[in-house]
Amino acid sequence: xxxxxxxxxxxxxxxxxxxxxxxxxxxxxxxxxxxxxxxxxxxxxxxxxxxxxxxxxxxxxxxxxxxxxxxxxxxxxxxxxxxxxxxxxxxxxxxxxxxxxxxxxxxxxxxxxxxxxxxxxxxxxxxxxxxxxxxxxxxxxxxxxxxxxxxxxxxxxxxxxxxxxxxxxxxxxxxxxxxxxxxxxxxxxxxxxxxxxxxxxxxxxxxxxxxxxxxxxxxxxxxxxxxxxxxxxxxxxxxxxxxxxxxxxxxxxxxxxxx
Amino acid sequence: xxxxxxxxxxxxxxxxxxxxxxxxxxxxxxxxxxxxxxxxxxxxxxxxxxxxxxxxxxxxxxxxxxxxxxxxxxxxxxxxxxxxxxxxxxxxxxxxxxxxxxxxxxxxxxxxxxxxxxxxxxxxxxxxxxxxxxxxxxxxxxxxxxxxxxxxxxxxxxxxxxxxxxxxxxxxxxxxxxxxxxxxxxxxxxxxxxxxxxxxxxxxxxxxxxxxxxxxxxxxxxxxxxxxxxxxxxxxxxxxxxxxxxxxxxxxxxxxxxxxxxxxxxxxxxxxxxxxxxxxxxxxxxxxxxxxxxxxxxxxxxxxxxxxxxxxxxxxxxxxxxx
Ligand SMILES: Cc1cc2nc3c(=O)[nH]c(=O)nc-3n(C[C@H](O)[C@H](O)[C@H](O)COP(=O)(O)OP(=O)(O)OC[C@H]3O[C@@H](n4cnc5c(N)ncnc54)[C@H](O)[C@@H]3O)c2cc1C
Numbered sequence: 258x259x260x261x262x263x264x265x266x267x268x269x270x271x272x273x274x275x276x277x278x279x280x281x282x283x284x285x286x287x288x289x290x291x292x293x294x295x296x297x298x299x300x301x302x303x304x305x306x307x308x309x310x311x312x313x314x315x316x317x318x319x320x321x322x323x324x325x326x327x328x329x330x331x332x333x334x335x336x337x338x339x340x341x342x343x344x345x346x347x348x349x350x351x352x353x354x355x356x357x358x359x360x361x362x363x364x365x366x367x368x369x370x371x372x373x374x375x376x377x378x379x380x381x382x383x384x385x386x387x388x389x390x391x392x393x394x395x396x397x398x399x400x401x402x403x404x405x406x407x408x409x410x411x412x413x414x415x416x417x418x419x420x421x422x423x424x425x426x427x428x429x430x431x432x433x434x435x436x437x438x439x440x441x442x443x444x445x446x447x448x449x450x451x452x453x454x455x456x457x458x459x460x461x462x463x464x465x466x467x468x469x470x471x472x473x474x475x476x477x478x479x480x481x482x483x484x485x486x487x488x489x490x491x492x493x494x495x496x497x498x499x500x501x502x503x504x505x506x507x508x509x510x511x512x513x514x515x516x
Numbered sequence: 517x518x519x520x521x522x523x524x525x526x527x528x529x530x531x532x533x534x535x536x537x538x539x540x541x542x543x544x545x546x547x548x549x550x551x552x553x554x555x556x557x558x559x560x561x562x563x564x565x566x567x568x569x570x571x572x573x574x575x576x577x578x579x580x581x582x583x584x585x586x587x588x589x590x591x592x593x594x595x596x597x598x599x600x601x602x603x604x605x606x607x608x609x610x611x612x613x614x615x616x617x618x619x620x621x622x623x624x625x626x627x628x629x630x631x632x633x634x635x636x637x638x639x640x641x642x643x644x645x646x647x648x649x650x651x652x653x654x655x656x657x658x659x660x661x662x663x664x665x666x667x668x669x670x671x672x673x674x675x676x677x678x679x680x681x682x683x684x685x686x687x688x689x690x691x692x693x694x695x696x697x698x699x700x701x702x703x704x705x706x707x708x709x710x711x712x713x714x715x716x717x718x719x720x721x722x723x724x725x726x727x728x729x730x731x732x733x734x735x736x737x738x739x740x741x742x743x744x745x746x747x748x749x750x751x752x753x754x755x756x757x758x759x760x761x762x763x764x765x766x767x768x769x770x771x772x773x774x775x776x777x778x779x780x781x782x783x784x785x786x787x788x789x790x791x792x793x794x795x796x797x798x799x800x801x802x803x804x805x806x807x808x809x810x811x812x813x814x815x816x817x818x819x820x821x822x823x824x825x826x827x828x829x830x831x832x833x834x835x836x837x838x839x
């Protein structure tokens with residue numbers, strides 16, 4: 258069983274974001290990066306499958322700049338991935354998911370993966386489609402929002418999350434591309450041994466600029482702060498003062514406390 | 517050419533979010549001065565077609581096929597692809613539902629049309645169609661356009677448009693026959709099911725104290741439970757708290773949990789991601805504690821308490837207990 262896991266490095270989710278001066282990306286100065294959360298669930302699911310079967314290969318595929326992508330790649334290798342494909346992209350960063358999937362397609366199509374796992378969506382762009390696009394480009398069957406998986410010979414059975422607390426099991430023939438929802442498992446931490454071992458694992462690099470690409474299909478023309486018209490009372494300052502004001506609100510404005 | 521809005525079926529009626537998508541599509545058609553068509557697909561879709569007829573548009577296109585009885589990514593993507601090829605719409609519009617997340621990406625690959633997902637607004641500007649989408653954890657906005665004259669697939673976020681804004685009419689129906697074979701549908705699905713509810717009905721609670729990942733660790737859950745008790749509230753949570761097993765699944769609020777509309781929703785350490793917000797935005801009053809003054813939850817809250825929950829929650833609990 259050969260499994261590819263798409264992982265992406267994204268800004269830590271509670272970062273303070275400011276649009277860059279050209280309004281086409283964010284001000285990157287203070288931002289810390291980490292593995293996109295959903296992708297770490299996808300990686301864990303692949304590792305669990307390999308361990309359960311006692312055979313197979315888990316390959317992480319990551320597009321990102323040479324400055325920071327190797328950190329999340331090494332983290333994945335330390336957790337147990339066997340090797341990595343790093344597509345080096347130095348920015349401006351591609352924002353069209355179709356184009357991103359096309360780049361991934363060009364980079365891995367010769368590998369014949371049985372399975373592709375991806376996080377359901379990314380914290381930065383939130384397009385939520387790259388893994389499915391890639392699967393469809395490769396002619397694979399696809400499913401999204403997986404909350405459990407079972408391998409059955411040449412098939413995968415997937416528990417899909419539906420709306421409002423409903424679920425449905427679905428069986429797909431392999432090869433398949435499945436996007437993974439948060440909470441499907443508990444992602445592991447890398448062990449010390451894993452961290453040491455990761456140093457010897459192969460990271461194949463491909464330069465995005467060496468690929469034969471045409472223009473993307475959609476384009477971000479501006480990134481900016483959104484305005485809202487909601488009247489919000491900000492309660493700032495010393496916690497005691499905040500609590501006094503809250504008590505007031507609960508009693509006299511929202512009126513949820515008995516008299 | 518024109519706008520094609522696709523309705524999603526839920527039970528025997530139109531999915532609530534699809535009506536919002538119709539409102540969006542009607543607005544787009546008006547601003548772009550284009551024709552609007554409504555697509556319904558399924559098996560035995562007469563009830564759905566009847567409902568679609570009452571929405572204002574140029575026509576309702578109905579595709580009836582026995583293999584569309586149950587949803588499948590392959591079946592729905594294939595039929596949508598065929599409709600797009602025959603009708604060549606400028607935009608295909610849907611609501612950003614779980615089903616759309618599942619099959620619209622495949623349509624994007626089959627037709628070569630980009631999928632602009634989870635859009636919050638549309639405007640026509642200097643002859644361009646511009647879509648706005650939240651990015652970077654809902655903290656920034658972005659404008660997106662389709663490059664060169666290609667068709668665009670667009671899904672609208674829940675509540676981007678109001679279902680009540682839908683214009684009604686008496687729209688003619690055109691049936692079209694399309695082909696789909698069993699071999700094209702590679703997946704096999706089982707019956708949908710719900711996991712046990714645990715007997716707590718959050719929807720009837722007057723006051724809800726809801727806890728998010730900002731709590732940091734499970735050992736601090738009792739601190740929030742104390743607050744809920746002092747306030748006479750039910751405790752609820754955002755998804756990461758449930759994913760981590762800190763509270764049981766039936767306490768989750770949001771698109772994959774429950775929809776609540778209490779008198780007061782008191783949120784503690786929740787950022788305000790859209791999938792959470794759809795489950796609680798109908799609350800009469802919202803108070804939020806968050807250390808980040810830019811947290812998206814504050815845009816929705818009536819009262820924004822900027823600070824460390826570890827300091828504020830125990831003090832508030834004490835004040836409530838002493839009154
Ligand atoms: C298809 C889909 C369905 C989903 N369904 C749901 C759903 O039903 N419900 C749901 O909730 N989510 C759902 N999600 C996940 C959602 O996108 C968010 O990831 C989630 O809501 C974030 O939860 P959070 O706000 O608790 O965590 P975070 O986004 O991590 O926010 C934590 C917040 O705590 C604040 N904080 C940290 N420390 C402190 C402190 N000491 N004092 C005060 N504040 C602090 C931070 O500033 C931050 O704003 C879904 C996602 C997808 C893609």
